[in-house]
Amino acid sequence: MADVHTFLIEPFDIMLHVTEDGVQSLQARFATWLRTLNSPARFICWQMPATLDEKINDLSRQAKETDDPQRAQLLMEYRRYYEQLDDSAEYQRALCGMAVWSDQNPRALAGGMGSSFDTLVVEGSWPALFEGPYEIRDAPFWHLAPVGRPGGRPLWAVLNSFEFAPSTWNFFRPLPPLLRLNFPLALSIIISKTYERNSAIDALEGIIQAYEVHLSGVSGEDSRSVQRVADCRKALSEINAGDALHLVQISIAIAADDLDTLRERIATVINETRAWFSLRHEVGELLARSLGFFAAKSTKQIGLPDTSWPVVSRELALMLSPLGYRKLSSTEGILRGEAVGAAYPVFHDSWRDKRATHEIWVGTSGFGKTFANNCYLTREYAENGNPFDLLEPMGHGKHIAEAFGLPWYVMSAKATQLNPQDVMFPTLIEHASHTTRIYETVLGRPLSGGQRQNLERGLLGEALEILYKGFPNLEQ
Structure with a gap:
């Protein structure tokens, strides 16, 4: 078998794509990447307390x-x-990962996923499902318990799928409701095989034939078998339209601090997903082997009974929906607000990329841009010690001036003077180019394109060079 490569994927906020066109575009991009698979893969989402x-x-x-x-x-x-925020909420941090068994270059694989998922994908090791030694216990029900000093380590149980109806799925059910249950769990989507086109058609036609033989000998109505045949025919049409066929299984690991809570959470997950897929609570040796689904261990090595289900790429794309539920991300940076459709704070570090420290805030009038900006500047000053200059033509900036006990100046075309030659860049070439663009804006015409304009641009550049050469270091 080919080498396994593990990747970490930064979740994004699916509410930014919540329009009908937006979710269709997401599904199409995810499906396009899945169609390129020619080897086993595994997608995992860990939801951990934060x-x-x-x-x-x-x-x-x-x-x-x-x-x-x-x-x-x-x-x-x-x-x-x-x-106050921390006391009134139970935050979870989501981390997503993908394992691909392939001979391709890992950087190429990461680049392909990053382009299709439109988020950051880096090669990296997966976190362990739990720390320290555990043992299997069968009373009062099968679960994993920490050995020795528990040290706050939780109990675990594993549920594996054995039947589901992916044609009824979308990006908002059934997996996102699992993540909104707000307790520690891990979700694994196991893609054990991707068929070649002709093999996929043969496999589906074989399933259809088997069900038709079964239906011909049934005296009563068997709606499940009829629906299964209809699903297979739909899958055949999608394969003929370019989709791939995958064998897929779902595994869910659930954690709790005590047995009663663990039992309750197992029942909650099973009931929550009953309409979309059936889950089996693993026992004995099967429980121990199921832990391999949450590591970079091949399905063949894990050696569980095969309960995978054939799913086409467009339907499998919907199973990657946890990518759109990032929960509480890093706390580095400044608080910007609360996530859309969720209940966790969003932090952003504006200075992480030194090459791009400009931002544009867009919103309808009256929706809070100025208020949010005043809050941001105050937090930036408090948390990072960064001073600021505020040019605010509407006059609403006076509130932040009053909060800091600062004078508020009203801009005037007659009285206000701005120096277009203030130093803004660390190198002479960058700053001369910046100042030239300001002069072009003031003049209302470009300093290029004609003999006179080129001469003016050259003279201005020479003058700026003479001016700024007097500064020993523009960065100061």
């Missing part, structure tokens, strides 16, 4: 270190706010 402790501790440290009493006061106020 807190705001790191953010709270960072604010406490900065409040002690700063000499600015106003900044220290703001930091403590933000700390109390994050503590």
Whole structure:
């Protein structure tokens, strides 16, 4: 078998694609990547408990270190706010991964997935499902329990699928409701095989023939078999339209701190998914082997009875929906608000990429752009110590000026003066180009395209070079 490559995938917010065209585009892009598979693959989503402790501790440290009493006061106020958020919620952090058994270059595989999923994909090791030694116990029901000192380690159970109806799925059910249950779990989508086109057609035609033989000998109505034949015929038409056929199985690992809660969560997951796929609570040796579904271990090595189900690419794409439910992401950066359609804070570090520190905020009038900007500038000053200049033509910036006890100046075409030659870039070439563009904006015409314009551009460039050569270091 080919080597296995594991990747980590950054979840995104599917609510940004919530229109009909948006979700259809997502499904088409995911399906396009799945059609290229010619070897086994496995998609996993881990949902793990998360807190705001790191953010709270960072604010406490900065409040002690700063000499600015106003900044220290703001930091403590933000700390109390994050503590209230943390006390009133049970946050989860989602992490997604993909394993591909392939001889292709890992960078090429990551690039293909990143392009299709439109999110960051990097080669990396998967986290372990649990830490420390565990043992299998059968009382009062089959589960995994920590050995030795528990140390806060939870109990685990594993559920495996044995039948499902993927034609009734979409990006919002049934897997997203599982992630909204808000307790620790791991979801594994096992793609054990991708058929060649002719083999896929033969396999489906064989299933249809078997069901038709069965139906011919049944005296009563067998609606499940009739629906199964209809699903197979639909799959055949999609394969003829370019889709691929995959053998797929689902495995879900559930965690809880005590047996009663674990039993309740197992029943909740089974009932939540009953209309879409059937789950079997694994026991004995099968429970131990099922743990391999959450590691980079091939299905053949795991050696469980085959309960996979044939699914076409367009339907399998819907099983990757956990990519669109990122939960609480990193707490690095500044709080920007709450996720759309969820209940967790969103942080963003504007300075992570030094090459692009410009932002554009878009929204309808009255929807809070100015208010959000004032909050952002205040947090940026408090948490990172970054000063700011605010040019706000509508006059609403006076609120932040009042909050900081600063004078508020009204811009005037007659009285306000801006220096277009203020240093903005660390190198002479970059800044001369920037200043030239400002002059073009003020003049209302380009300084290129004709003999006179080219001469003006050259003279301006020479003058700027003479001016800025007087500065020993533009970065200062």
